[in-house]
Amino acid sequence: MTVNVRRTVRSLSPVLEPVGVILKYASLLVASAVALLPLVTVFLAGFKTKQEFATTAPLDVPQDWFNVENYVTAFTQGRLLQGFVNTSIILVVSLVGTILIGSMAAYAIDRFDFRGKGLVLGAFLVATLVPGVTTQVATFQVVNGLGLFNTRAAAIVLFMGTDIISIYIFWQFLQSIPKSLDEAAMLDGANRFTIYARIIFPLLKPAIATVVIIKGIGIYNEYYIPYLYMPKQDLGVVSTALFRFQGPFGAQWEVICAGAMLVILPTLFAFLFLQRFIYSGLTQGATK
């Protein structure tokens, strides 16, 4: 039965193959259009004047492609500039902290045998299963109790302290660094801290790159933590500053569109330049 079907299919292949090719490219084009259309129309709207926006349809191109007025408004009045500054500060400090913390934890787990190691590993493992959003109800009390509410430090400690994925990435990578390197250094009299700082850490560069990419994208896009812990207007990050566009610019879609575009563009450039690393980094990070 199947043999017959297969034979029929095969005999039809001169007809089926071109049809298959057409269907394949048709579906790819549709997918590309679906991915692009929402973004392109927002891009177009960002260049329209208020009046032009009211009188033209979303698919119409703007009259003046160099009308950057909405972008200026978004940057200054919309406090996006401030958002970029705050995001950058939080990003840099959290990344440095995450790299140090993650690599130290991974070093301890991979290079030492000690009592309670199983327990430590288990503690990190189980923590990956706890979805962050749900525990904020109680995390809020801890952050508040530490006096960190409405400071940048709130976001920084949470980004550093709840990131288990980077420990895994470092741990994975450490396993591929031969232990004989440590032993040779030890014979030369180096202590464990020297080994970590002088030998292991420099070798972790590729893993650091992966962590920077995954974590960097995550922090740039994070909305809920800054929204919850840093409601003060001056502490707006990219996400929360853009979120606040909805109020004052409620009826000014052209400004909202320009703001959204300003937030998307850095991601686009990062993607274009770091494509290969982003694909491989996310594959490593998402599957833990």
Added chain:
Amino acid sequence: MAAAVATTPTTTPTAAPGRARSHRGWRATPWLFLLVPLGLLVLFTYVPVANMVWYSFTDWDGLGEMEPVGLANYVRVFTDETYVQVFLVSLYYLVGAAVQLVLALYFATLLSFRTRFRNLFKGLIFFPYLINGVAISLVFLYFLRPGGTLDAVLVLFGVSEPAQWLGDPGIVNVSLAATSVWRYMGLNFVLFLGAIQSIPSELYEAADIDGATSWDTFRFIIAPGIRRVVGLSAILAISGSLSAFEIPFIMLDGANGSTTFVIQTVHTAFEFHKVGLASAMAVVLLLIVLAVTWVQRALFPDEKVDLA
């Protein structure tokens, strides 16, 4: 303590007597490396989880006195209609997740064969995943608003009276779930594509010689090769749809019947100041996610080791 100090490896190369034991190092050394990571882990994961369980048995507004109420909060989560209803909203996202996985699998398979402009298509399908959630929410508010992009496109196809994509409570969750699919499909797609491309090419060549059709290739080579990553993605998609939050929260703040379980939890805790009740909801969600993960581990053992 004195013994420990004696065996500390020193930086002077002449510490010959201590050398034999120095391989094991000072017993406290690993703990020095773990001090900060473990401290943060306990402070920001385990303390909150423990507190949350404790709060869930109390009636507490977050500031005043805590009053123990036993299981009352849990009873309310499972019986009060407002709280039961939000579970149903998750179903839209579950269906969305299924669609998302099928689409991702379809496009990953397509692009695993020789394709013109492959990198361009791959980039276009994947890029939405990288975009900031607030930006996506605003982009789709603009896309779905009356007279927005979607309506303008539908006019081209002769639809002059489109639906209220976000205003109609009967449609709103479909629109939001579709937005989630738009956002997250790219990640599944790239993971699947990576898994397919890591299948050794000899298998395809052998299949080709044996006269396999594309469908045969998919069924007997690709499908078994990516079973694990698809399983993992399915589990992640299920927990993801149960904890759907950002898009419906930013776009509509849960209006028009788009409140999900997490939005309800957040409102309960931070707007109605019922921390006890909200904690009970969070505990319920946590238990569901743990159960789903446990099922995954049971179905796909040693996933961790292989994919890591």
